[in-house]
Amino acid sequence: MKKIDTLIIGAGLSGLSAAFKLQGKTDYLLIEKENKAGGLSGSLKKNGFIFDYSGHLLHLHNEKTKKLILKLLKENYTLIKRKSQIYSHKVFSPYPFQFNLFNLPAKAKKECISGFINAYKKRLTPSLKTKTLLNFKNWSLSLFGEGINKHFMLPYNNKLWQYSLEKLTSDWCAPFVPVPKIDDIIAGAYEKEKKDVGYNPTFYYPKTGGIQTLSDALLKKIKKIDFNSELLDINLKTKTATIKNIGKVKYKRLINTIGLKHFINKINDAPEKIKNLNKTLKYTTVYVLNIGTKKINSDKHWTYFPEKEFKFYRAGISSNFSKHITHKNTSSMYIEVATYGKPIDIDKTKKDIIKGLMKCGILKSSKDIIESMWLKIECAYVIYDKERIKALPEIFAYLKKHQIHSIGRYGAWKYSFMEESITEGIETAEEIIKNK
Secondary structure, three states, X not given: OEEOOEEEEXXXXXXXXXXXHHOOOOOEEEEOOOOOOOOOOOEEEEOOEXXXXXXXXXXXXXXXXHHHHHHHHOOOOEEEEOOXXXXXXXXEXXXXXXXXXXXXXXXXXXXXXXXXXXXXXXXXXXXHOOOOOOEHHHHHHHHHHHHHHHHHHHXXXXXXXXXXXXXXEOOOOOOOOOOOOHHHHHHHHHOOOOOOOOOOOEEEEOOOOOOHHHHHHHHOOOOOEEOOOOEEEEEOOOOEEEEOOOEEEEOXXXXXXXXXXXXXXXXXOOOHHXXXXXXXXXXXXXXXXXXXXXXXXXXXXXXXXXXXXXXXXXXXXXXXXXXXXXXXXXXXXEEEEEEOXXXXXXXXXXXXXXXXXXXXXXXXXXXXXXXXXXXXXXXEEEOOOHHHHHHHHXXXXXXXXXXXXXXXXXXXXXXXXXHHHHHHXXXXXXXXXXXX
């Protein structure tokens, strides 16, 4: 039986970062069920096109992590100013919607302004002050008012989450949903575009190789990794993991980065209470259609689609991140469709996507499509609800008792971005080194 100090499950960015920091400091083993590193922060090649799993962009805010990432990429990166938009009412409006109402029809614009002002007054009036509300719908209505919710917030989030917005909680919103002031609303309705709003006004992206480049750079820095090695089951009492193609592994500490729900299901001695709490965790699945096309005449990075007539909620032009991930005089796109608890009809959905892209003018003709590839993100967005709030503290306390760190977007069961996953991997490794 193999014996190690720290077992790391999953070679996505969190697992790779943890292994990188543990290198030379303690004995570890990183296992990955696939034959390559990166997980969902990876890229696939097809006939000269490089396709990512959706739009994976580097939003860097932590100076320490930023320095590490840029050093790993060795100048193979570009700093890009965001150019994103919303398509609704047959017009394109700059993102964020709530800051840029000027392109909307007069009636819709008026509803958005008056609704926001009414909601703002309600929050300032002592007798009408809104109590702390957990569900997303009420949270959004209390901040943005009827109009903005009617024309964007509610329909868009319905398409994204595919889950009742009256059950979805709002504790994920703070970093991702910017809230304007009245002056911002008025200026955005009648003046120029409001830029640099939100957590991602700029981002980094590799010049060549797609987002896989970052995972590969980390991979070069570590020595102990086994591919095609899936965690089959684990016993926390004996601290023994059964791993495909390896067998039994005895460990002292464990870092988990795969989906929390799936990890708990692999624990063969988990108490019934933990199993039952785990059953309440939910997630939304996203299907991503990647296409290579003739050159698209647009400099935009991605577009949001809140209206029901479009089956997809977002479409991005990935070749606008880097011209080196496509052929000369071609473009590439990723188009996202979300579902909750059921598969989609791939062929019909593809036809609907192409029809939608042509209707809004992004794609001229279906004949312009050169290549395509579907990628499925099984656990794309974890559902924030009351069950999650109840389950996570108890599950994490149980894992901590058994010296297990469950980290990253899916290990920690949260909505986050790549930089945070890398930061958590490094900080977790530092904690293990400190407490050896």
